[in-house]
Amino acid sequence: MADLRNNFVGIKSPNPFWLASAPPTDKAYNVERAFKAGWGGVVWKTLGEEGPPVVNVNGPRYGAIWGADRRLLGLNNIELITDRDLYVNLREMKQVKMNWPDRALIASIMVPCEENAWKAILPLVEETGADGIELNFGCPHGMSERGMGSAVGQVPEYIEMVVRWCKQYTRMPVITKLTPNITDIRKPARAAKAGGTDAVSLINTINSITSVNLDTFSPEPSIDGRGSHGGYCGPAVKPIALNMVAEIARDPETHGLPISGIGGITTWRDAAEFLALGAGNVQVCTAAMTYGFKIVQEMISGLSDWMDAKGHRTLDDICGRAVPNVTDWQYLNLNYVAKAKIDQDACIKCGRCHIACEDTSHQAITQFVNGVRHFEVIEEECVGCNLCVNVCPVSNCITMEPLAAGTVDKRTGKPVDPNYANWTTHPNNPMARQAAE
Numbered sequence: 001m002a003d004l005r006n007n008f009v010g011i012k013s014p015n016p017f018w019l020a021s022a023p024p025t026d027k028a029y030n031v032e033r034a035f036k037a038g039w040g041g042v043v044w045k046t047l048g049e050e051g052p053p054v055v056n057v058n059g060p061r062y063g064a065i066w067g068a069d070r071r072l073l074g075l076n077n078i079e080l081i082t083d084r085d086l087y088v089n090l091r092e093m094k095q096v097k098m099n100w101p102d103r104a105l106i107a108s109i110m111v112p113c114e115e116n117a118w119k120a121i122l123p124l125v126e127e128t129g130a131d132g133i134e135l136n137f138g139c140p141h142g143m144s145e146r147g148m149g150s151a152v153g154q155v156p157e158y159i160e161m162v163v164r165w166c167k168q169y170t171r172m173p174v175i176t177k178l179t180p181n182i183t184d185i186r187k188p189a190r191a192a193k194a195g196g197t198d199a200v201s202l203i204n205t206i207n208s209i210t211s212v213n214l215d216t217f218s219p220e221p222s223i224d225g226r227g228s229h230g231g232y233c234g235p236a237v238k239p240i241a242l243n244m245v246a247e248i249a250r251d252p253e254t255h256g257l258p259i260s261g262i263g264g265i266t267t268w269r270d271a272a273e274f275l276a277l278g279a280g281n282v283q284v285c286t287a288a289m290t291y292g293f294k295i296v297q298e299m300i301s302g303l304s305d306w307m308d309a310k311g312h313r314t315l316d317d318i319c320g321r322a323v324p325n326v327t328d329w330q331y332l333n334l335n336y337v338a339k340a341k342i343d344q345d346a347c348i349k350c351g352r353c354h355i356a357c358e359d360t361s362h363q364a365i366t367q368f369v370n371g372v373r374h375f376e377v378i379e380e381e382c383v384g385c386n387l388c389v390n391v392c393p394v395s396n397c398i399t400m401e402p403l404a405a406g407t408v409d410k411r412t413g414k415p416v417d418p419n420y421a422n423w424t425t426h427p428n429n430p431m432a433r434q435a436a437e
């Protein structure tokens with residue numbers, strides 16, 4: 001049976017599934033039940049500095065995007081960091097850590113970008129026995145207008161400075177949580193590394209407005225007729241998060257820096273993808289908020305079964321395995337040729353593939369053959385774009401079939417070249433032409 005034990009920057013947990021800092025981790029009552037359900041660790045809901053806690057709105061704080069079956073695809077929130085007293089949180093954290101010594105307990109922290117503020121809170125957190133801290137440089141709403149959260153995460157110099165303070169004033173491992181609300185994620189990751197961070201975690205939420213009420217003309221969620229931008233998360237953000245994780249994993253300057261992957265993880269498969277792209281473990285928020293704590297049991301059994309089936313014994317066998325396969329467009333093999341193929345037995349003749357290919361791709365799927373409704377790929381026209389696969393409502397009805405080397409591509413009339421060749425050497429590339437001249 002696969003060994004799911006995780007060691008992330010020296011923080012041990014029985015599995016790689018941690019709950020991200022958010023409502024599921026905002027009190028002992030929740031965290032205890034999460035641990036009972038099987039979560040390997042939690043990042044406690046972000047703590048603020050000593051004094052009167054922050055104040056949340058007293059109305060709706062969520063907006064959402066749903067699929068046609070009402071499945072939650074994206075969640076937007078305008079919640080702030082914890083609105084509970086700092087010392088209540090610290091007491092509860094200490095008790096929970098004592099009750100669950102084998103689970104990871106990380107304290108998320110967001111205080112003003114001033115050395116004394118960090119210097120003051122770190123010993124208080126250390127005293128709880130927490131396994132590490134996560135610096136919240138990510139929340140894009142409310143706190144960022146006060147110079148914290150993503151306001152720090154968007155300025156690499158601030159990140160480096162605060163990480164340095166934390167490394168100076170605590171022995172606990174430091175995880176720097178990055179905001180995706182930035183053009184190039186490698187820059188904050190490099191800054192965190194320069195400051196001495198032990199790891200980065202990403203992504204926090206993406207700035208968003210999910211909808212506008214067309215009766216009141218108020219953005220949702222609406223607080224007395226007005227709305228504000230919030231933070232977007234859930235399955236919809238997974239592709240953005242995966243790319244950012246991969247960017248950091250393959251950047252020569254940050255390669256090897258431990259990454260805790262976050263963003264839309266709902267199934268074991270999502271988690272495995274993050275691990276394959278270089279994450280050392282994963283964090284989950286929206287899936288737990290949507291389906292409850294016990295969803296971790298499916299994640300654990302699914303990951304374990306898959307690892308057994310594939311012969312992967314430990315997480316190290318999969319972590320980072322996909323990173324060498326991420327490349328830039330210019331290095332993709334232009335001699336690789338694939339064609340769409342429709343399984344006539346599976347086809348329900350809905351016609352979506354024909355419309356998509358006819359109107360926006362390469363007019364390569366029939367609608368009628370000999371006067372009979374029939375959907376078939378015209379190989380002479382098919383460029384292998386796979387749009388039809390993605391619009392077909394029947395899974396595996398359309399597949400992409402690579403052409404073997406030497407086979408004549410009916411579209412170009414040329415045999416498929418067995419050799420790898422990319423844009424950098426392509427005769428149509430003006431740069432390549434210049435280099436050859």
Ligand SMILES: Cc1cc2nc3c(=O)[nH]c(=O)nc-3n(C[C@H](O)[C@H](O)[C@H](O)COP(=O)(O)O)c2cc1C
Nearest residue numbers: 020021022046077203204233234263264284285286
């Ligand atoms: C209601 C809500 C509150 C959140 N509060 C925090 C927070 O206090 N600190 C933090 O670092 N991230 C916070 N997050 C962000 C999550 O930790 C996580 O980074 C994000 O939701 C992406 O993961 P997901 O797609 O699994 O939800 C919050 C998210 C939600 C939905």
Ligand code: SF4
Nearest residue numbers: 357382383385386388
């Ligand atoms: S792969 Fe693209 S070009 Fe080929 S049939 Fe499908 S949509 Fe048309």
Ligand code: SF4
Nearest residue numbers: 347348350351353392
């Ligand atoms: S979209 Fe799929 S099911 Fe519909 S006609 Fe095309 S191949 Fe058949």
